[in-house]
Amino acid sequence: MPNPLECYQKLGLQDSLSKIHRYPLACKELSFILKNAYAKFPKNLQALVFQDTLTAFRFLPGMQTCNAVSSAHLLLHSAEAALPKQKRNLAVTEFKHAMVAHKRRSKTRQEEKDKGCSAQLPQDVLVHVFSFLDVQSLVSVGQVCRSWNLAATDNHIWKLQYATFFGNYDNGLKTNGSQSCIGVKDIKGASLQEEMATGTSIDWREAFKRAYRGQSSKKLASGRGYCGYCDTIVWLDNTKCFNVHSGLDSENQISPVSLDQVVEYILGESSTSSSSDSDGDLDVESSYWFSFY
Numbered sequence: 482m483p484n485p486l487e488c489y490q491k492l493g494l495q496d497s498l499s500k501i502h503r504y505p506l507a508c509k510e511l512s513f514i515l516k517n518a519y520a521k522f523p524k525n526l527q528a529l530v531f532q533d534t535l536t537a538f539r540f541l542p543g544m545q546t547c548n549a550v551s552s553a554h555l556l557l558h559s560a561e562a563a564l565p566k567q568k569r570n571l572a573v574t575e576f577k578h579a580m581v582a583h584k585r586r587s588k589t590r591q592e593e594k595d596k597g598c599s600a601q602l603p604q605d606v607l608v609h610v611f612s613f614l615d616v617q618s619l620v621s622v623g624q625v626c627r628s629w630n631l632a633a634t635d636n637h638i639w640k641l642q643y644a645t646f647f648g649n650y651d652n653g654l655k656t657n658g659s660q661s662c663i664g665v666k667d668i669k670g671a672s673l674q675e676e677m678a679t680g681t682s683i684d685w686r687e688a689f690k691r692a693y694r695g696q697s698s699k700k701l702a703s704g705r706g707y708c709g710y711c712d713t714i715v716w717l718d719n720t721k722c723f724n725v726h727s728g729l730d731s732e733n734q735i736s737p738v739s740l741d742q743v744v745e746y747i748l749g750e751s752s753t754s755s756s757s758d759s760d761g762d763l764d765v766e767s768s769y770w771f772s773f774y
Contacts, residue, residue: 483749486526489514491713492743498537502621503716504544506704508537508552512559513740514747519563521748531568534560538575542582546624550583607632616642617704639685643692705743706735714738714746 497507511533519530534556541553553576560572602610611619611632619642623633632638708715708722716723722735738746 485522485747485749486529488747488749489526489529492747493716495533495536497716498533498540501544501546501549502615502617503704504537504540505546505548505552508549508556510705510740510743511537512552512556514744515556515559515563517741518744518748526747531564531572534564534572535575538572538579541576541579542586544583545587546621548624550580553579601628604628604632608635608638611635612638612641616646634686636683636685639689640683643685643689646689646693705738707738707742708735714743 492510494507494511497503498511500507511530515530515534519527522530537556538553541549544550544553557572557576560576561569564572607629611622611629614622619633619638623630704717705714706717706722707713708724711722711724717735
């Protein structure tokens with residue numbers, strides 16, 4: 482019988498809460514766990530989940546996006562519904578302190594921008610730096626300020642992201658439709674194949690969005706997957722296990738995982754090696770980074 486405490490610890494939620502691009506997803510996952518499984522957990526696991534809830538609120542002031550705030554609010558609602566009175570009061574107090582600190586930091590950052598105190602890197606440098614980010618991080622940095630948004634929406638960056646997710650776009654023209662770029666429609670309705678053939682400028686961000694929604698939404702929706710090599714639930718970086726598997730194609734060993742299955746994994750109620758066929762189980766809203774600001 483799996484140990485619920487050990488299974489929960491393998492999820493790495495506390496570490497994920499400290500990362501800006503994973504904070505909203507981790508909060509929503511923790512919220513779901515609180516609401517649907519807290520009462521079933523042993524005392525030691527309840528204590529750990531409660532501490533992670535407080536930790537999430539403590540990290541909130543350092544988060545700069547609206548998604549982070551809304552996810553923290555969702556976590557608060559679950560804490561109010563699931564926790565006993567004393568712990569609930571502590572969680573509410575921690576959240577209120579975090580919101581006050583968050584508003585102060587936001588005001589300070591805005592004042593610095595208004596006064597021109599924020600040192601801005603040249604746009605070409607930002608584009609170069611952002612080209613090394615995974616898609617979650619790229620969407621997150623695009624919400625920080627106007628100059629970062631401009632850099633994060635650079636067409637070349639999204640061309641690289643398209644190649645990472647859906648294969649080499651140039652090869653797609655040579656394989657008569659075997660690659661995912663063939664037939665993917667841009668915002669005007671023309672396919673990538675047609676645009677490449679005519680030399681038309683392609684909006685790679687729009688192409689990425691459409692390819693994702695059309696072919697990969699189920700696989701990428703939750704930001705989580707079951708890795709056959711790790712034999713556990715892991716965070717995904719561009720559809721791949723965030724752990725390094727030297728010489729192995731880890732993407733082929735990933736199965737999509739819903740929030741329901743995360744809870745089942747902790748409780749040891751079922752196997753997570755294959756995903757549910759129910760689209761409703763895949764909390765698509767939790768994949769905030771695919772809203773594409």
